[in-house]
Amino acid sequence: MTEAAHDLIPETALAWLDAGKGAALATVIQTWGSAPRPVGSQLAVSSEAEIAGSVSGGCVEGAVVAEALEALEDGVPRLLSFGVADEEAFAVGLACGGEIRVLVEPVGVGRGPLRELIADLCARRAARRAAAYVVNVESWDRVLLDGAAGTPIGQAVRDAFRTDRSGFAPIEDGNWFIGVHNPPLRLAVVGAVHIAQPLMRMAREVGYDATLIDPREAFAAEARFPGETIVREWPDAALEAHGLDARTAVVTLTHDPKLDDPAIRACLRSDIFYLGCLGSPRTHAKRVARLAEAGFSEAEIGRIHAPVGLDIGAKSPAEIALSVLSEITASLRRPAQGAAARAA
Numbered sequence: 344m345t346e347a348a349h350d351l352i353p354e355t356a357l358a359w360l361d362a363g364k365g366a367a368l369a370t371v372i373q374t375w376g377s378a379p380r381p382v383g384s385q386l387a388v389s390s391e392a393e394i395a396g397s398v399s400g401g402c403v404e405g406a407v408v409a410e411a412l413e414a415l416e417d418g419v420p421r422l423l424s425f426g427v428a429d430e431e432a433f434a435v436g437l438a439c440g441g442e443i444r445v446l447v448e449p450v451g452v453g454r455g456p457l458r459e460l461i462a463d464l465c466a467r468r469a470a471r472r473a474a475a476y477v478v479n480v481e482s483w484d485r486v487l488l489d490g491a492a493g494t495p496i497g498q499a500v501r502d503a504f505r506t507d508r509s510g511f512a513p514i515e516d517g518n519w520f521i522g523v524h525n526p527p528l529r530l531a532v533v534g535a536v537h538i539a540q541p542l543m544r545m546a547r548e549v550g551y552d553a554t555l556i557d558p559r560e561a562f563a564a565e566a567r568f569p570g571e572t573i574v575r576e577w578p579d580a581a582l583e584a585h586g587l588d589a590r591t592a593v594v595t596l597t598h599d600p601k602l603d604d605p606a607i608r609a610c611l612r613s614d615i616f617y618l619g620c621l622g623s624p625r626t627h628a629k630r631v632a633r634l635a636e637a638g639f640s641e642a643e644i645g646r647i648h649a650p651v652g653l654d655i656g657a658k659s660p661a662e663i664a665l666s667v668l669s670e671i672t673a674s675l676r677r678p679a680q681g682a683a684a685r686a687a
Contacts, residue, residue: 350527351395352368352385352386352387352395352396353368353385353387353461353464353465353468353524354465354468355387355395355396356368356387356389356395356450356461357458357461357462357465359387359389359390359393360450360451360458360461364389364390364391364393365389365390365415365449365450365451365452366387366388366389366390366415366449366450366451367387367388367411367412367414367415367447367448367449367450367455368385368386368387368388368447368448368450368456368461369385369386369387369388369398369407369410369411369445369446369447369448370383370384370385370386370398370445370446370448370509370520370522371383371384371385371398371399371443371444371445372422372444372445372446372480372509372510372511372520373443373444373510373511374441374442374443374444375426375441375442375443376441376442379399380397380398380399380443381509382508382509382510383508383509383510383522383523384396384397384398385398386398386404386407386408386411388407388408388411388412388415390412390415392408392412394408398443398445399425399443399445403425403443403445406423406425407423407445407447410423410447411447411449414447414448414449414452414455415449415452417453418449418452418453418454418455419449419453419454420446420447420448420449420454420455420483421445421446421447422444422445422446422447422480423444423445423446423447424442424443424444424445425442425443425444425445426441426442446478446480446520448478454483456478456485460476460485460487463487464476464487464524467487467489467524468524468526471526471527471586471588471590472489472526473489473504473523473524473525473526473589473590474487474488474489474524475487475488475489475500475503475504475521475522475523475524476521476522476524477496477500477512477519477520477521477522478519478520478522479518479519479520480518480519480520481518488500496512496519499512499513499519499521500512500521503521503523504523504525505678506676507523507525507675507676508523509521509522509523525590526588526590527550527552527590528550528551528552528590528591528592528675529551529552529553529554529585529586529590529591529592530546530551530552530553530554530591530592530593530594530671531553531554531556531581531582531585531591531592531593531594532546532553532554532555532556532593532594532596533556533557533578533582533593533594533595533596533597533602533603533606534556534557534562534595534596534597534598534599534602534603534621535555535557535559535562535563535564535567535568535573536562536596536597536598537660538596538621538660538663538664538667539555539568539596539664540567540568540660540664541660541661541664541665542594542596542664542667542668543555543568543571545664545665545668546668549668549672551592552572553571553572554572554573554574554585555568555571555572555573555574556573556574556576556578556581556582556585556606557573557574557575557578557597557602558575558576558577558578558602559575560575563575577602577605578595578602578603578605578606578609579605579606579608579609582606582609582610583609587609587610587613587614587615588613588614588615589614589615589616590616591614591615591616592615592616592617592618592619592671592674592675593606593610593615593617593618593619594618594619594620594621594651594667594671595607595618595619595620595621596621596651597621598621598622598626600630600633603620603621603630604630604633604634607620607630607634607647608634608637608639610646611634611639611643611644611646611647612643616674616675616678617648617670617671617674617675618646618647618648619647619648619649619651619652619667619670619671620647620648620649620651621649621650621651622649622650622651623650624650627647627649627650630647630649631644648670648674651666651667651670652666652667652669652670653666653669653670653673654666655669
């Protein structure tokens with residue numbers, strides 16, 4: 344699955360610059376009450392008034408575009424605030440009364456970010472490298488960080504990556520906004536079984552780049568999974584080629600140790616944020632014994648979510664798929680809660 348155009352906002356701004364146009368980036372930096380777009384949402388505006396993305400809607404969007412065009416003329420970044428009462432909300436693109444704050448930056452002009460900084464951000468995004476666009480809204484200093492720096496801002500960036508949330512950092516030496524650019528989420532499903540059919544569809548709807556892995560051609564047939572990305576290779580080799588990073592979840596569904604175990608072994612010492620494995624408690628107990636015999640520690644084996652999925656009383660393949668995707672979401676958004684639940 345390729346990234347949707349509405350997610351390629353920095354890339355669109357860079358393309359406009361490379362085409363000889365001006366480009367400005369508008370970013371939602373704070374919200375209060377109702378807001379149709381979360382913090383970190385972006386809108387790109389070209390010098391020819393072309394737009395890509397969104398920061399809100401209605402009159403708010405129009406006002407931001409106008410300010411962006413002015414910023415391209417004078418080179419001065421803007422901090423814009425829009426607040427409305429409940430009775431006026433619909434007209435300006437808010438569901439009900441609220442307030443949003445928007446940062447507008449002309450790229451490569453005046454006190455805006457350098458073109459090279461945006462190009463570096465786009466390169467990191469293309470390489471699936473997490474990047475934080477950090478800007479001091481008082482001094483207009485800017486930097487790209489990966490969270491490795493041993494400083495308060497570095498810790499704040501790591502926290503932002505973990506929670507997948509852009510926002511202001513409580514740093515003493517300035518008023519810093521951290522714009523999180525995490526790689527797109529991915530899901531690898533091992534086993535082209537009946538549960539995989541709704542799971543693949545649901546994952547795509549939620550926004551995952553989903554890949555189905557199964558060397559059995561009769562199972563991994565295009566007719567059973569139309570339009571899906573299918574890899575017909577042995578799971579461990581397929582996962583190695585796929586990549587197992589911190590923005591990837593893996594689910595094994597074959598119920599066959601010959602297929603599931605190689606995938607599980609590949610995952611247990613990787614950086615993936617979720618590993619779920621189909622099977623009853625008895626089946627999982629046998630799995631744990633095999634993994635322990637293979638040299639995996641109790642902590643490593645404890646990363647497995649099994650039986651897979653939240654306990655919602657699911658019966659049908661679609662309900663089981665829903666429970667699995669719900670558990671994946673909980674592991675991503677509330678990792679501490681998920682770890683406590685597995686330990687209980």
